[in-house]
Every structure is written in structure tokens, then in C-alpha cells.
Amino acid sequence: MTTPIRTVMSPGRYVQGKGAIERLGEFVAQIGSSPLIVSDDVVWGFAGEQVTASFAAADLRVERVAFGKFATAAVVDALVEKILETKADVIVGVGGGSTVDAAKAAGYLAGIRWVSVPTVASTDAPTSALAVIYNEEGEFVEYRFFPRNPDLVLIDTQIVANAPVEFLIAGVGDALATWLEARATAAANATTMAGGLPTQTGTALAKLSWDVIWENALPALDAVRDNLVTPALEKLVEANTLLSGLGFESGGLAAAHAIHNGLTAAPQTHGLTHGQKVNIGSMAQLVLEGAPRAEIEDFIEFTTLVGLPTTLTEIGLTLDDEKELQAIGKAATLPGETIHNMPFVVTADDVVDALKSIERLSRSVRKARGLPAPVKYVQKHAPVLVGAH
Structure with a gap:
């Protein structure tokens, strides 16, 4: 029997600041000499000029392949072919979570190094040694794990500040779950995404992000x-990206993200950001834990003020959507899902009951604290899909 270990994983270098993208070439040149850039047309439209200039200053080529919407298995395989065709030795994902994840997955399969350049602070995808693969409809398919993290994570806070605020809100929803899940993982002494038992470091970073x-x-x-x-903003970007990334990977995931994965089985949620769905998962986890009433009430108030959903209504579901809720509960509790890191057994029916309960619970708290009543969220911008988890 293998002796349990405790382990921490982290990227080789983390760079953050206003105008940081202007130095991307300088840092990439320390990693490889023949980069391949992956970026969608929208991102390239506002970042391409700076990336090109920084690569030119570092005497690096500018070889770019356009990214679509989802990090699917087929997209990753196509990127591997492009890597081989262009003889790239480092792949640079510039954009949202799925772009970054596709670059990581392709870099691993091709046996080259990889760099994350998130243009929004909407997930903690960029720092991690794993990727989420979706199908063409945006439904969760699988996690892919890698033996190491990105060699470089670089985030320009002016680009984050120029992006629609909804993306940063989504990042808050994703990152707030980090501490809730890490403390549950620590209580259960369960295995983290880093492949070992939780460390004090990982758990402490999760709490610091919170x-x-x-x-x-x-x-x-x-x-x-x-x-x-x-x-x-600088502090929040670091919390959303680095602290949350290290915290979830080396501190552990539990119910919140498993319920997020379950929510992708409901078509009504496909227009929502990762962080919006994760916040519903956090709400449900607090209910499953029987968390103190004051903690739940404060969480509802804070995340409502941030602009995150705390009810089924806001994510397009109702208490009568029994078929969808059962599908969510089943998907969230599949063997191998992180919900089994909770320090007690959680069934599909438990998840359904928790999700149903948050509707009345949140409405009553919001009314008592003078907060707006729930309305269905309308996604104004293309969703930034999860990369990290």
C-alpha cells in the first residue's frame, strides 16, 4: 500500500501588473524559441498588437492559431497537429479559461511547454496543472491532469480592467468556493487535485483568497x-487567479465544483459563466454542510451585492424542473466527482434537496436585508468557460 503524501503544485512563474503583456515576449523567450499562440479573434483584436510587439522585441516569431468557443477533445487534437506542423516548442494560450485549457492540454500531448495569458480574471484556470474538456454543446466531459503546471502565467491588470465587469464577477464566484471546498477537503483528509493529501500551505492560501x-x-x-x-483590483485579480488557483489545486475541491459540473447537464444554464454556476454550487454546499445560519446569510448578502446568483430562478431553473434537477444531482455525484471529498456521504437526492432549498432561503434573506428580489440572469457577453476546474 502506498504511503499517503502531501504535496503543493504551482506555476513556474507568475507575473501580474498594469502593462504586463508588453513584457510577454521577454518571459516567453526564457522558455522557448518557437512559440505558437492560441487566441480567439476577439481577444486578438485588442491584445494582438501588444503581443506582436513584445514578441518582436524578444526576437520571437508570431505564429497564431484562432480558437473557437469550447475546449473539446477535437480542438485539442487539432492544436497538437498545429504544434507538430509549426515545430513549436512552447504554446501560449491568450484569452479566457477554455483557450488557456486547450493550450495546456495540447502542449502536454505534444510534449512541449505551455504558457497561460488570461485576459480576464474570471477563473483560476491559468495556474493549474489540469484542464476541463467539454463537448460541442458546452457540457462537462472530463478533467485532464498534467504532471506539471504552466511554466508562466502572465496577467495584465489593465486588460482585466478594460474587460466587461461580468467577467471579474464570475471570477469572484469561482474563487469564493476555494475556501469552502478546501476546508471540507481538510476536514475529510481527502485527496486534492495535486495528487496528495491537503497541505497547510494549500489550505492557508485558500483561506487567504477568501x-x-x-x-x-x-x-x-x-x-x-x-x-x-x-x-x-490588483489584490482581487491575485486572489481570483493565483491564490484561488493554488488553493483549489493543493487545498482540494469538494461539493461546489461538482455541483457546477452537474449544472452543465441543464441546458438552461449554458449561457452562464463558470463562476455564476459555481456560486450556486457554493450555496448548495453550505446547505449540505448545515453551515451556521449567520454564515449562509452573510454569503447570500455579499454575493448578491457582487452580482452573483443565489437562487435557481437566476440561473433559469425552477423548483418544478424535476427532470433537470435530477440530472444535475446524478451528474454531481458520479464516481470520481469531487463531491466525494466532503466529510460525509452526499447522494444525488441530497444535491437536489439542497438546490431546491436555496430558493426560499435566499429570497427570505434578501428580503430581510433589503436586497433585490431574484430575476433571471441575462448573459450579455459570451461566456468565459472554466479552464482550471
């Missing part, structure tokens, strides 16, 4: 509404 978010999220979101880079 604390930084509660202190800085609201002023940071206001800054982004005015396209400004402030200290609060």
Missing part, C-alpha cells in the same frame, strides 16, 4: 466599471 475577496471585491468591481487599475 479574506482578500471579502475585503476588496466591491471596490475592485467599481474600479473595473470605470476601466481603472487600483490597489483593490
Whole structure:
């Protein structure tokens, strides 16, 4: 029998700051000499000029392949072929979570190094040693795990500030789950995504991400509404991206992200961001835990003020959608799902009951605290799909 180990994983280098993308070539040149860039047309439209200039300054070629919408198995395989065709020795994913994940997965299969350049702080995908693969309809298919993290993660906070605020809101939803899941994993002494038992480091970073978010999220979101880079935004971007990334990978995932994966089985949720669905998973996890009433009420108030959903209504579901709710519960509790890291057994029926219960619970708290009543979310921008988990 193998002796259990505790382990921490992290990217080789993390770079963050206003104008950081102007130095991308400098850092990529330390990793490889023949890069292949993966980026969708929208992202390339606002970042391509700076990336090209930075590569030219570092005497690197600019070889780019356009990315679509989902990190599917077919998309990853096509990228591998492009890597071989262009003789690339490092792949650079520039864009949202799925772009970054596709680059990581292709880089691993092709046996080259990989770089994450997120243009939004909407998930903690960029730092991790895993990717999420979807089907063509955007439904979760599988996690793919890699033996190492990206060699470089670089995020330009001015680009984050210029992006629609909804993306940063989604990042808050994703990152808030990190501590809730890490503490559950620690209580269960369960295995983390890093392939070992949780470390004090991973758990502590998860808690730090939670604390930084509660202190800085609201002023940071206001800054982004005015396209400004402030200290609060810098702190929130680091919490959403680095702290949450290290925290989830080496601290552990539990119910919140498993329920997110289950929610992808409901067509009504396909227009939502990863973080919006994760926040519903966090709500359901708090209910499953029987968390203190004050903690749940504070979580509802804070995430409502941030702009995240806390009811089924807001994600397009109702209590009468029995077929979809059962499908969600079944998918969330499949063998191997992270919900089994909870320190107690969770069944599909438990998940359904928890999801149903948050409707009345959230409505009553929001009414008591003078917060807006729930309305269905309308996705104004193309969803940024999860990359990391």
C-alpha cells in the first residue's frame, strides 16, 4: 500500500501588473524559441498588437492559431497537429479559461511547454496543472491532469480592467468556493487535485483568497466599471487567479465544483459563466454542510451585492424542473466527482434537496436585508468557460 503524501503544485512563474503583456515576449523567450499562440479573434483584436510587439522585441516569431468557443477533445487534437506542423516548442494560450485549457492540454500531448495569458480574471484556470474538456454543446466531459503546471502565467491588470465587469464577477464566484471546498477537503483528509493529501500551505492560501475577496471585491468591481487599475483590483485579480488557483489545486475541491459540473447537464444554464454556476454550487454546499445560519446569510448578502446568483430562478431553473434537477444531482455525484471529498456521504437526492432549498432561503434573506428580489440572469457577453476546474 502506498504511503499517503502531501504535496503543493504551482506555476513556474507568475507575473501580474498594469502593462504586463508588453513584457510577454521577454518571459516567453526564457522558455522557448518557437512559440505558437492560441487566441480567439476577439481577444486578438485588442491584445494582438501588444503581443506582436513584445514578441518582436524578444526576437520571437508570431505564429497564431484562432480558437473557437469550447475546449473539446477535437480542438485539442487539432492544436497538437498545429504544434507538430509549426515545430513549436512552447504554446501560449491568450484569452479566457477554455483557450488557456486547450493550450495546456495540447502542449502536454505534444510534449512541449505551455504558457497561460488570461485576459480576464474570471477563473483560476491559468495556474493549474489540469484542464476541463467539454463537448460541442458546452457540457462537462472530463478533467485532464498534467504532471506539471504552466511554466508562466502572465496577467495584465489593465486588460482585466478594460474587460466587461461580468467577467471579474464570475471570477469572484469561482474563487469564493476555494475556501469552502478546501476546508471540507481538510476536514475529510481527502485527496486534492495535486495528487496528495491537503497541505497547510494549500489550505492557508485558500483561506487567504477568501479574506482578500471579502475585503476588496466591491471596490475592485467599481474600479473595473470605470476601466481603472487600483490597489483593490490588483489584490482581487491575485486572489481570483493565483491564490484561488493554488488553493483549489493543493487545498482540494469538494461539493461546489461538482455541483457546477452537474449544472452543465441543464441546458438552461449554458449561457452562464463558470463562476455564476459555481456560486450556486457554493450555496448548495453550505446547505449540505448545515453551515451556521449567520454564515449562509452573510454569503447570500455579499454575493448578491457582487452580482452573483443565489437562487435557481437566476440561473433559469425552477423548483418544478424535476427532470433537470435530477440530472444535475446524478451528474454531481458520479464516481470520481469531487463531491466525494466532503466529510460525509452526499447522494444525488441530497444535491437536489439542497438546490431546491436555496430558493426560499435566499429570497427570505434578501428580503430581510433589503436586497433585490431574484430575476433571471441575462448573459450579455459570451461566456468565459472554466479552464482550471
